[in-house]
Amino acid sequence: MFDLTMQRLATDVGLSRQTIYRYFPTVQEIFRALSDEVISEIYSNLPDLPLSDPDYMSAFVDVALTVFCADSEVVRVLVLASAIGRATGDWVQVDPEEVLSSALSAVSPEHRRVSRDPEVAARVLVTYFRGALYGWAAGFLSDTDFAQEVRKAGSLAVA
Numbered sequence: 001m002f003d004l005t006m007q008r009l010a011t012d013v014g015l016s017r018q019t020i021y022r023y024f025p026t027v028q029e030i031f032r033a034l035s036d037e038v039i040s041e042i043y044s045n046l047p048d049l050p051l052s053d054p055d056y057m058s059a060f061v062d063v064a065l066t067v068f069c070a071d072s073e074v075v076r077v078l079v080l081a082s083a084i085g086r087a088t089g090d091w092v093q094v095d096p097e098e099v100l101s102s103a104l105s106a107v108s109p110e111h112r113r114v115s116r117d118p119e120v121a122a123r124v125l126v127t128y129f130r131g132a133l134y135g136w137a138a139g140f141l142s143d144t145d146f147a148q149e150v151r152k153a154g155s156l157a158v159a
Contacts, residue, residue, distance in 0.1 A: 004030070031081040032091055038075055041067045043099075051106035054158050060103075061154035069143045072136075079137035097126045104157060111158050121157055128153040 004027050010017045024030045045067070047059035068075050085091030097119075104118035115121045132149035135141045141149065 028081070028085065028090070031078060032085060034074070035078045035082040035085075035091075038067060038078060051103045052108070054107065054111050056103065056107075057154045057157045058151075061150055065147050065150055068133075068136075069147065072143050076137040076139070079133060083134065083137075096129070097122050100125055100157070107158055113158060114156050125153050125157045128156060 006017045006020055006024075006027065009027075009030070010020055013020075024033065042064050045063050047056055047063065049056045049059055082091055100122035101119045104112060104121050107118075109116040112118065112121045114124045129150060132141065132146055132153060135149075136143075136146035
């Protein structure tokens with residue numbers, strides 16, 4: 001997928017290059033749009049549980065895994081492309097640490113497994129998750145191994 005060109009995309013989808021360029025000035029913009037779609041799909045399908053529910057994190061992990069593994073070949077490439085975009089400062093996406101910190105703030109401190117401080121707990125969870133995510137995206141983990149590691153990350157958050 002990293003060898004994607006506008007010409008190849010136009011041929012594959014039956015459109016002219018000019019039509020594609022009208023919506024996406026660069027291949028990187030296509031990757032960004034697809035990556036944003038994956039993230040939006042996760043956040044638009046959040047669990048119907050209150051953030052304070054100790055089962056919320058497990059349900060959130062299930063939603064994320066369903067989205068990530070639905071088309072893992074494509075999503076793996078998008079993960080790597082978005083990491084490159086963020087590293088170069090070209091992309092800004094939702095900060096999962098901020099989102100999780102807010103969620104963990106709603107959980108009573110005695111249920112936070114790693115730290116009573118929601119920001120520390122979120123940082124630990126996101127760090128562990130990112131290790132699994134990038135290992136999976138690079139092909140070091142299978143979908144099954146990735147799911148297992150992400151569930152471990154989620155279990156670090158709440159008891």
